[in-house]
Amino acid sequence: MSTTGILYVVATPIGNLADMVPRAVEALQTVALIAAEDTRHSSRLLAHFDIKTPTVAYHDHSDDQRTEQILQRLLNGESVALISDAGTPLVSDPGYRLVRHARQRGIQVVPVPGACAMIAALSAAGLPSDRFAFEGFLPAKQTARCNVLQSLVNETRTLIFYEAPHRILETLQDVAQIFGAEREVVLARELTKTFETIRGGAVGEMADWVASDTNQQRGEIVLLIHGAIAPAAKDMGTESERVMRVLLEELPIKQAASLGAKLTGLKKNFLYQWALENSKKE
Incomplete structure (x- = not known):
């Protein structure tokens, strides 16, 4: 009775080659074939670790024939390693x-x-x-992107996106418009690489920062968004609500939320979100 090979799903570094684990090197050296998202991109990694295993491309545009060819080799007893351009395969590939x-x-x-x-x-x-919820890449076109963001505005889990550098400013501006300028976000750029940057703050402020520094519009980007306040936490009490309604009669939402936080002891982001929702109802 024949024994099939093993399909190894191998994570590779996202930047710093020192993050390659020994078991991954061993797997790539001993399999019969490496199925890589981009064989040219992966050649540097393989050369660095003196891995001479044959490679074949396997990516978004690979047809059923390529899939079948790899499967047949596995069924014939050969082991295959699957790698992406960087990081863990199957995460947005x-x-x-x-x-x-x-x-x-x-x-x-x-x-x-x-x-x-x-x-x-x-x-x-x-x-x-x-x-948390990983949402992959947002749509490239603004209308579709805003529709996706609108569908997630009440999601209470931390949201995680990958984003292209040339779209990050527009995306931050869209998030500010839909989620509110005070929603907390974190921008993680060029992780493990020379110019690694991890910075967080209110999304409106983050959009201004990225607009003023074009260096932040380069490289690989992960965008994280703080989840919405859970429905159970939205009852802030009669007195706090009265204070906010008085403030909103005289002040813009952002200022009302900031002053309301000082008067009630509640979080500014919570009051800002409450004001946005209640202003829409009136």
């Missing part, structure tokens, strides 16, 4: 198709964990990490 078909055919799939930009950003962001 097409590798799930190969993994799904492999599992359906009884081929063993073994993860070799390592770097992941989403998790690296979350670990250093200082935002709630007990519950």
